[in-house]
Amino acid sequence: MTALLDVRDLSVTFRTEHGPLRAVDGVSFQVARGETLAIVGESGSGKSVTALALLGLLGNAATVEGAGVMFDDCDLTALTPEAMRRIRGNRIAMVFQEPMSSLNPVLTVGEQIAEPIRLHKKASKAEALRMAAGLLEKVSIPDAAARLKEYPHQFSGGMRQRVLIAMALACQPALIVADEPTTALDVTVQAQILDLLRQLTRESGAALVLITHDLGVVARYADRVAVMYAGRIVESASVRDLFRDPRHPYTRGLMASSPRLAVEAKTAMATIAGQPPDLARLPAGCSFAPRCPDAHARCLVERPMLEVVSPGRVSACHGPA
């Protein structure tokens, strides 16, 4: 079976005042139908840019290159803007990080959910609003019919994220890209939203690309993981394999620095020494080498390529000397 989404050697370069800046560098991954892939990494590792590139939402300041983004056997990078527009919100939907600012303050929630239905499914206004009410019920917003007429400022942050999820589900997309969907929310609401997202994607059979920096979220909700560092994927594996036996030193560092309740309060939390690199001045060898406890001479001069380390998992590391 072919993958639903097959990203091949994707690179994104931004034009800046200080010259070109490569935010995503040769990223490849696949997502099968109905699968949840987590893309995990620190801020600035290129996770969100990768997501925006998939939907063609980066605008004019960025150049997207590579060997193609195959979605359902159709190369998204080769599509005209008009054809890409018909896929956005229809076959591929996105849930954003900031529920507080991602809804238009002057349009009712109903109008905003009904919009993609009217656009892509050619439904009448009344029909689209009826479907919007159904979607609000699906995302567990009580009294849906009445709340359709309300405006975003009348909703709490968690409720707004539910609205954004309803909006993403509106046209039964085959793929949902969720960019840190719970980062801006209260901890108590985070699990509710992720549970909801998982339940609804399972019901509809949609695949999910879940972008996060939270390994706890990865462990609980993803099937497979891709770890990104400085614009590249450094390790990719099934969740079970990754947590049982992380191969890349960066992945190990991330796991060691995740806070755990069981750890005694006296011990300081482990951190990865150093700073994420400046994308404009990446080292010649492995980008992680300056922070890596296992780095040796070869790591400083030769960039490690992704290599299959066991069936279904890859890692980009020269290994210990």
Added chain:
Amino acid sequence: MNDFVIRRCLALIPTLFFASLIIFCAIRLIPGDVIDLMLAQNDVASSADRDSLRAALGMDRPVIEQYFSWAGHALTGDLGQSLWQNEPVADLIAQRLPVTLELGALAILVSITVGVSIGVYSAVRQDTAGDYIARSFSLLMLSVPGFWLATLVMVFPSVWWRWSPALEFTPLFVDPVRNLTHILVPAVLLGLSLSGITMRMTRTMMLDVLRQDYIRTARAKGLKESAVIFRHALRNSLIPVVTLVGLQAPLLIGGAVIFEQIFALPGMGALLLDAVFQRDYPVVTGVFLVVGVTVLFINLAVDLAYGYLDPRVRGQ
């Protein structure tokens, strides 16, 4: 919402009271008395004549007493008699007001249409040649005085093509076409001179709104760029633009006074100017009262427009 309108209307009462009191007193402080002007035509006037004229016009009483007597009548719609023309002030204003309202309304329409559409275009095509041309246009409109532009329009077409704007005014309801051909040129010029700042404000707000997260959401839904701009961005951008249009109201009236003079339009501007020169106190006070009420109502309309444009205001 109804409560809001009622509260705003009640708030107009003290504002109008103080505004009219200030106008009433201020016009009487201008050097040169109307009695002197009237009697200047008569060399043999004695101080007894002077006093009797003053008493006949009711000006021998204290100013405050005169004010309350005037205000009492004004409440019933009686703004007094012109001191020079033997006509009620209310009638004089009623003849002139429609001309000024028409000029002002058309000018605002031109200002909003031109300013908003060029502003949106300029923001969407940021940093292209079209944007630079649009910004140069707005700078030109901001810096060129409207009356100078009006003078050019009066002079050059008549020199080049022997065409000049009509000098005889036709009321709108008598012959709409003739009326519009007369009033359109000054209305467009007045509107253009106000459009510069409307355009700048629209452009700035549009650029700000187009960077918002909800615009990205709209694009992620697969909306056409036109829907993103007009349905999602424009309404959010217009909220401050509406405030600006409200603030322009006094500017518009000032402009109308000048344009009416240049284009020989028998509006409130001409009436006011003559009345000031002749120290025709009741006319000046009456005109200012009507202008004040108009400005206050425009501001009320702006506040109501907020409620329409921004649901967050409506709830409060």
